[in-house]
Amino acid sequence: KSPSSVHASHRDEFFTKLHYAQVKEPFYRQYVCGPLLGSGGFGSVFSGQRLSDGLEVAIKQVSNDRVGTWTRLVNEVDPVPMEILLLQRLTEFGGHRGVVRLLDWFRVKGRGFLLVLERPPHSQDLFDFITERGALPERLARRFLGQIVDTLLFVHAHGVLHRDIKDENVVVDTRTLDVKIIDFGSGALLKETPYSDFDGTRVYSPPEWILSGSYRAEPLTVWSLGVLLFDMVCGDVPFDSDEDIVRALPDFPARLSSGCRSLLRWCLCFEPQLRPSLQEILSHPWMGGGQEEEEEEQMSNTGDF
Incomplete structure (x- = not known):
């Protein structure tokens, strides 16, 4: 091609994209916003509906001043x-059944992002559950944890770290007991080097963050999963204060099986380097049931479970 034709091609492509950006229907012509579902440091989430087909959606409003990290x-x-970038990465190529899908996003004057x-x-x-x-x-708990770890393997494989x-x-389908991970507002791009910022939830944060303000991706994730597993099988998180987190000695109820206690301790x-990898969690004997199932049955028969 001649230089002039190449330039013309680039120009046409630019104006096509520019035209698309200009003609994209505004949010209020594509969706209707319903009642508030919940709010927090991340923003507010409303129920909603897509006008074209009546699809029920969730609409997350994020004000500019609540955005922790910006990107292009x-x-x-x-x-x-x-x-937005993280969710787009995870939604591409069909996404994953365990990650909530980003369907669309809008920049709305005076409202930040939808x-x-x-x-x-x-x-x-899962908190309400x-x-x-x-x-x-x-x-x-084993069923939920297995799904969550499988999903996080996908998330990490696509260069994303959730961090909260x-x-x-975690949302549960109460009919099928399938779970999805939501809210990537504290997330970051995955990297091998340590992180020195953290916007996640304090009682789920690991000792190394409390002590040194630094952590690595997988040990952080695995510690949070340990806190989550304890929460599921005990009904509450194991640590209430920074002192408890740094001590790292959770108090296990007697009714917990030996296998469950083993995975929790791991x-x-x-020491972050001594925690399991995500794949090692899935390979832990407790994740396969077996002897632990028998212990549960015995405790159930004695009225302790």
Whole structure:
């Protein structure tokens, strides 16, 4: 091609993209916003509906002053919240059943950003699920943990670190007992070197963050999973204060199986380098059941479970 034709091609491509950006229908012509579902440091989440087909969605509003990290997207002039980039990465190529899907996003004058997210039917966050039912049977906690770890392997494989794994950021389909991870607002791009910033939940943070303000990706994630597993099988998190976190000696109820206690101690090991990898969690004997199932049955028969 001649230089002039190449320039013309680039110009046409630029104006095509510019035209698309200009003609994209505004949010209020594509969706209707319903009642507030919840709010917190991350922003506010509303129920919503897509007008074209009636699809039920969740609409997350994030004000500019609540954005922890900004980044840039291809074809976008202005920066956007890191959460959008992370969710786009995880939604590409079909996504994963365990990650909430980003359907669309909008920059809205005076409102910051609106993220249109998948809203699974019959869903309840794991915090409310545990609050209503109390400590979960080990079989059910094992089922949830296995799904969460499998999802996090996908998340990490796509270069994303969630950084706020906790019961409030896991939603359960109460019919199928399938779970999804939500809220990547504290997330970051995955890297091998240590992180020196953390916007996650304090009682889920590891000792190395409390003591030195630094942590690595997988040991952080595994510690948070240990806290989450304890929360599921005991009905509450193991540590209430920084002193408890640094001590790293959770108090186990007698009714817990030896296998469950073993996995918890491994995940909640003070030394980050001694914690398991995500794959090693899945390979732990407790994740396969077996002897621990028999212990549960025995405790159940004696009325202790």
